[in-house]
Amino acid sequence: MIRWAPYAFVRLTLALAAGILTYLYVGEALPPMLWPLVGLVLIFMALQTWANRQLAPVFTDAAGLLAVLCVYTAGLALTQYATESRAATHFGRLPGTVEFYSAVVDDYVAPRPTTYATTLRISAVRIGGRWHAAEGSVRVTVMRRSAGAAPRYGDVWLVRGAPQPARSPLNPGEFDYRRYLGYHQIFHQQFIGADQYRLLGFQPPSYVKALSLRTARTLDGVFRHYVKSPREYALASALVLGLKDDVDQETKQAYANTGTTHIMAVSGLQVGLLLTVFMWVLTRFFGATRGFRYWSAAVGLVVIWGYAFVTGASASVLRAATMFTFVIMGRAFNRQSNMYNTLAVAAFVLLCYNPYLLADVGFQLSFLAVLSIVYLQPRIAKWVDFKDLAASRLRSWQSQAVQRSWKWAGWVADWVWQAVALSLAAQVATFPLGLYYFHQFPLSFLLSNLVAVPISSLAVVVGVGLLAIKGLVAAIQLVMPAAAFLDWLPRTVAWLFERTIWLFNEYIFWIGRQLPNALITGIHLTPAQTGLLFAVILALLAFLALHRLPWLGVACALLAMFTGSRVWAERQLGKEAQFIVYNVPHRSVCGFWQGSVSQIVTPDSLPLSGAGRAYHIEPGLVEHQMQQVAYQAGWHDTAVPATCATDGLVLTVWHGLRVAFVSGRVEGARQPYPVDVVVLRRNARVRPEELAVLFGHTATVVLDSSCKFWYAAKQTVALQEAGLQVYDVAKSGAFTRKVRD
Template sequence: MIQWAPYAFVRLALALAAGILTYLYIGSTLPPLIVPVLGLMLLYCGLQLWLGRRAAPALLDALGLMALLTVYAAGLALTQQATESRADNHLQRFGSRIEFYRAVVDDYTVTRPATYATTVRVSAVRVAGQWRAAIGGIRVSVPRDSGVAAPQYGDVWLVRGAPAPSKPPLNPGEFDYRRYLEYHQVYHQQFIHPDQYLKMGVEVPNRWQALGMKTARVLDGVFRQYVHARREYALASALVLGIKDEVDQQTRQAYANTGTTHIMAVSGLQVGLLFAAVTWLLGLLPGRRGRLFQFGTAALGLAVIWSYALLTGLSASVLRAAVMFTFIILARAWGRQSNMFNTLALAAFVLLCYDPFLLVDVGFQLSFLAVLSIVYLQPRIVRWLDVQGWFIDRQRPWHPKAVQKFWRANGWFWDKVWQATALSLAAQVATLPLSLHYFHQFPLSFLASNLIAVPISSAAVYVGLGLLVLKGLVAAVGLLLPGVAAWLDVLPQGVGWLFEKMIWCFNEYIFGVGHLLPGALLTEIHLSAPQTWLLFAWIVVMLVFFAVRQLGWLVLAFCLACGLAGSKVWAARQLAPDKQLIIYSIPRRSVVGFWEGAAAEIVMADSLPLSETERTYRIVPGSIQREARRVLYYQGWPAAPVPTRRLNENTLLVWRGLRVALVAGKVARAQAPSPVDVIVLRRNARVWPEQLAAAFGTGAPVVFDSSCKSWYVARQDSILQAAGFRTYDVTMRGAFVVAPRQ
């Protein structure tokens, strides 16, 4: 049996998370909860004070269950209170009536090839000539035209026009960016032209965050100065500061393919390294036994860790590490022993109270699961092999001292390698279901990649931080002795050279592993949410079986495995007879997909090949969702195996009894209409409703594909609807899907 007494916060964190998840699934149907939850809390506190410890064990157990119920209800209420869209003055209440709005830039600015992207928080809107208080977040994009400055944190804007609600996924299986934004309390998006907004001033929402951003830009300038190669500079800034704007897509993909993406992002690894360095440095100071010294060093350690967390943007993984190490430092200062599971659960509890929507943050989930798995599994995996003992057993009393030192050194080295291997294996166990669910791939080369890259990158973090400190000292000396600063600059130059070479080494190693083991990446794996839960349950049950060695747990694990396999077979059986014609929503493109079960032909009607980005983000997610086994791409209709007939610039095709007219030019006159099932207008086809009715009738829906301009769709849509046609715009409403007649 599991002894819950030592894990009080584990129980509370699980109850809080259950309440948050319940709200995310059915929260929109619940009435206001804050008053009932406060009443439940008061009732619990009253019962606890009245009964105390004098109550019978059964009553104490009932009080414990009531405490968990209270925390569960608190999770519901906290998530409800954190949902901005429930407010009466939220942007959603005003819709398209907004004439102007006032907002402040409240996030980092992401620099893209053609735009700047950031988030603004609205404080007021003008509706019908009157200004009204409002709240809400908008994800905005501004073109990177000459003379347009990048948005800065705290800039106050006056913007003309109403923002649009965030778009749902436009193609089957595509990433749900709308839901991602909603979890960050952003419900609108807008592309803002330079003449559409005016900077009115600066009102920093959070001075500490503004200071962290400003400091990060200054420190990024240090790396830009001393790390000269562009790729190495981009990785240096990502590794130490969490700034990934300059990292190219090829490098990102190489790290994803080898399971080392965590190296490229500031996470708990960097905070842990900083914590270890601070602990070691403080341990060198004299007088370590005094109470005042312990509290002083704790305060210094907390200041260093939280300064770094603020500097790197307070991502979910950094927050988890910072909060967890905060409790460890405080426990040490008070002389308390800390249970790592309790500490981890307490960190999760505090963070979820601060922001309940962190629970659905991928970084938060992967970070906590990886640490939980490492804490539990790594010591057990390490005990599989006594590496150091094996080398020590090779020693003999008659061996020279040099030989004995050789055996001991080998034992120490290979024991560290085995511990690192155990750590990497342990981290993968708990994160495997989420990795498959979110990223649809699993790198078999993760051990080979992490064993070398992680130690080098960890050392590089120390060297990078040392470069920043050294540059700061040189700059301080330069203020006092300007003539000496130029001579001292050779020191950061040397450290910068070493830093650049270390980054080059582990970067080349990652690319080398990818080239040497091209088949070590399992891709296009689809796990639905229920299947992910089944895989999690199977892993937990197997861990329990290995812990208690009872056959019943193995039987349960077998049943879960059968359930998982059966769900995959059932999904494949359901999909096998499914046939769909899809007009994809890909900006400025005409792409048609013909799906039959797990096979498809994708035709680019404009005869131009899809870019890798278009294919990866628009087509492949749907292929993974259907677990496609054969997807073929064709440039133009002549190469495609679909029967077609060309009429000038237009194409008539018949697929599985489904008749489709793709119209890109004038429609030829016809004595009698030839009915079709779908009419697709391409490339701003100059046609009139009477021409379409004469050629194809009015029964078929008219679909504007993504090659049509917005002004054209706006004009033609009203004209066609007035003539009795049904219309569909894939740019606004997503891909058009139709099934052939059975």
Template sequence: MLHWASYAFVRLTLALMAGILTCLYFGETLPVLVWPLAGLVGVFLIIQWRMWRHPNPAVADKAGLLALAAVYVAGAAFMQQATESRRPDHLYRFGQKIEFYRAVVDDYTVVRPATYATTVRVSAVRVAGRWQPAVGGIRISVPRDSGVTAPQYGDLWLVRGAPAPSKAPLNPGEFDYRRYLQYHQVYHQQFIHPDQYQRIGIAPPSLLKAAAMRAARVLDGVFRQYVVARREYALASALVLGIKDDIDQETKQAYANTGTTHIMAVSGLQVGLLFGAVSGLLGWLPGRRGPWFRLLTALLGLAVIWSYAFLTGLSASVLRAAVMFTFIIVARASQRQTNMFNTLAVAAFCLLCYDPYLLCDVGFQLSFLAVISIVYLQPRIGAWLDVKNYFLEKQRPWQPKPVQKAWKATSWTLDKVWQATALSLAAQVATFPLGLFYFHQFPLSFLFSNLVAVPISSGAVYVGLALLALKGIVALVGLLSSGLGQALDVVPQAVAWVFEKMIWLFNEYIFWIGRTMPGALISGIHVTAPQAWLVFGIILTLLAFFRLKKLVWLGLACLLMGSFAGSRVWAAHRLAPDEQLIVYSIPRRSVLGFWQGAAAHIVSADSLPLTETERTYRIVPGIIQREARAVSYHTRWRGSSVPALADTAAQPGMVLAVWRGVRVALVSGPLAGARRPVPAEVVVLRRNARVWPEDLAAVFSPAAIIVFDSSCKSWYVESMRKRLQPIGWQLHDVAMQGAFVWQVGSIDAPNR
């Protein structure tokens, strides 16, 4: 008979996750699963009814397996129901026929240097002069022109024009923003000009969330008022409220390089600190062993964490942490916490039933894996060294009292340091494969960073919350007596000074770690999804070996290690002879890449070199994907040894590069004086080159592919398309179709 007692929900959650993953990867081929699910549930209830009347252990086993099958199908069915694009009234069904649409702002507004970005949810569209219901999410951008106010949650808009489907990644290896949006039920994007939309009312989808977001902005105003230094204010708001709008790129990179980015996101750390503070304060009360104390602790704990979730705007990360701690608190209060893994599984099960797409959320994955790893591994790692007793044994009866107290204090302090080290190591074990897969790097300095950063940031959270509470009290007093309120304002000012200095110290320490250990960051790691699963398998089998002491698990771990190493060797072997010419899609730039295996020359045909942002988001992902080791950047061909430049004096307005037998002509000016034929497989038109079809026909072969690079305007591309396409030219627009890739040596060379 199957034993469900301790791990019932662990197995049910795994079955639910398996169903969600099945629908995620094979959803297009699956039928509607609501009726099969209803059938499975009906059969299960009939079996349970018969079991109640006539108990039978053999039938009980089959009922258990049937329950797992039902949960598996339920996972896939929930995923189908949560996918808006399957609905008959989704925006996809209307295409470009939409004349107007009505939508409400349904997300935070991200402030960018030139635009505001947010998400709107459509409620109706007008097609052929008639309004009809519709659903769908659109990621919109609005220019930050004078007179344009930032979109606010709940704003009801009337927008002219049809949104476009989200774009696929434009360059090799680039982050798939389209898939990220789809996981949030957003399938369209649109850049909206100020004269293209009108605010016609306020209708927030959730009044509670609207109030929470306003509360978060009010509290953010307190930090803005009292924390003077801009960098410290930005980090303070992120640390306590989760608002990261004002954090500069340098600070974000410093925290990423030291493995402390999680501190800037309001999540389980802050919620756990609050619950720990409540439990610690209540621990001073008498009679704390009685049932009333458990109930009081649970009620106050729930009130505190959910109040905090409200005051931070009910963001997804803090909601996830609040739900997780809610189940832990309830299980502890009811004394039904037989197994922490089962409690976590209940929390994950409920969250996934509410939104199956949470399984695709990086924060969800990292949070639960880190907590599971801490629960299992932290006590075992902490038991490796008995730091506390080691130093306590150093005490001797003849030693002076100050010496004995010093040994006692040392044992307590170093034991806390060791336990914090064990916790950090435990969290890294489970999240290590995901860190490689999503972020392509691993900070070796994470221990040094977290040992100091976590205590300082934890103290800063308490001080920051105390500042908000004191400011609230002073504001209430100020309503009764403005003079007394102004006099008492010195108290929050003093607390704010301490708060700012703690944030400054925290920030300086992170930057100091980055400067002191610049080589501690291993970056540029590319791990595929199957390889990440292999790493997880290696970790699990090694843990099973240490737990069960059976060689079969060690042998399986070695087999998985061999498979992982073999996959890496095969990938490198397959890549070695690969040669590609790439015309990148980088806004307003002309950039070509000449790739040979793991080496590349990146040439900017413009007079300006690529910026760090352009490299990081457009070029580097492809470098990581190919695990390139020798990449050189060149501006206007200077220092580039790969291409051989032709004599441009004979061909005005054109540069000819020859590489690995591929001839690439870059045209940026008129070809009226260039009537000599030029053999070229690829013709790149740059900077709205003023050329005519007859000029192109006179200079290049009709078999050549015409590529419009990102320096060409959309009106120019459309104009040239109308002239060139009817006469048989092959065309490629990198701004719309993504980077142009020519596979050298392939029969079908263009890979678009």
């Protein structure tokens, strides 16, 4: 039995999270939940008053269960209220087409080679020539202007054109960007040309955040000035300030392959490290002073929130700062004995502020990792006591040097083991989410983190020191211009900082080169399977804690269910054969799936880029657990029979499905070719009547992504008027046709 009394807030947080999770899955079908919540609260108050008078355990227990139900309903109501698309003033609910709208840049502006990406917060829209007050957010991609400054947080724009609803995934298994935006209360997107918007002024929604972002950019300029190597500068800015704009794709992939991507994001690791360093210094020099526990807590709060401010107040660092705020306050008031309640309070407050944080990957990983470390790390560390082992080797007849060597060896081994225990503890709770979200698991995570975390921690401390020293020198130079010679101080620290970053980076790449096969990829888990994995872990932890055999039986049964679901899924997928015309911008790409074997063909004979594969093709292959995948540029050497009937016409027959690929005129075709699917490529110059005569009236005509927008719109109308079935891949997403032999 779980004794809930010491974990009151854990119980309430679980109930709140359950309510939020329920809304995320079935929220659209629910009526307004405010009045049911009010009714339940009134019933609870009456029942609690009665229980206090009667002093009967049955009434007290009933009141407790009703309190949990109230919190569960509050989770539903909070999430419902936080869903902006339900508001009557949301611009997506207003009748008519938006002609213009006024909005403010409400997010960090991400620079790209030819565009900027950011979020606009709408304040007014013009519909039918009249302006209306409105609300809502739009995720925009803005073309870079040939001249002029980049957009910035707080810019007020007048934009021409109507935002479009966020699009669902356009290819099998593709990342659901619409759902991701929805969790951030963004339900529309728009591509804005350089001439579609005008800057009206500057009025940031939060002047504090505007100053924070400006401060982060100023500090980034310090790194850019002193760290000369482009690769080391990019990683330094990501490691200390959380700005990853200049980190190249090769570096990102190397960190992903070794399980150290979390180091590049300013979050709990950096915040906790800075807090630990400052608290160690304070304890070392001022630990015996009066009221140390309280004033050191105040200093700790200033440190973590100051760091959150200078790093741009990103969501991840604010979440970490909030978590450590409750930890600091708990310790200051001598409540550190129950860390679970402290973490539950932090999660409860964050979820009340924004219920959709529950769907945030960073939120899930952060709290699961901390909970697992708090519970498991001490238990794993107890498996081996290297200090005792070293002490057992000490003998009275040994020299002082030998005895000191044994003591130092025991201390070092114990430090390494503590780090190993921490890394293992964090992985136990987070690896199911890693499999679910990222479809991979790095076997080298232990070796990578064992060295990378200490080096990166040193780099963070040195980087913050560089910023502090540069600020001090700059202040002195303002008062004493002749003190320019002091610039050697930040330059010296910057040299050490760059060398540390270089060492850190080289180690990660070295691990990747030495262990090229240590990354397990292509893993796909359903939400149910992920839940089963978590259930297996909890059952095993219960068995280890309680030493009761039934818990091991439960774990085995759950593992059998997990394995059975995997086997059943593979068996079902093994029976499927599909033909797919992918939605890859400006390209012709088709796929032939049979069981776990897949042929990806680009009829234009040009190979796909790595980004095109990773984003548009591979997620579907992972979801369907493809074991053998071949990419072919053109029809030569493919396993799919293909015949070039005329110039610009290719015919294939695959598992009985007849497909014609048309990229030019078909006037040279000498006989009819009855087919099931006709794929028009590269704005093929054909008329509907020609297609009907040559391929039959029952064929589905597919316009692939290589066709221009104007061509697809024109052909769709003409083909529909001719009585043919039409499918526009660029508009509706990938075309799929299941094949039966």
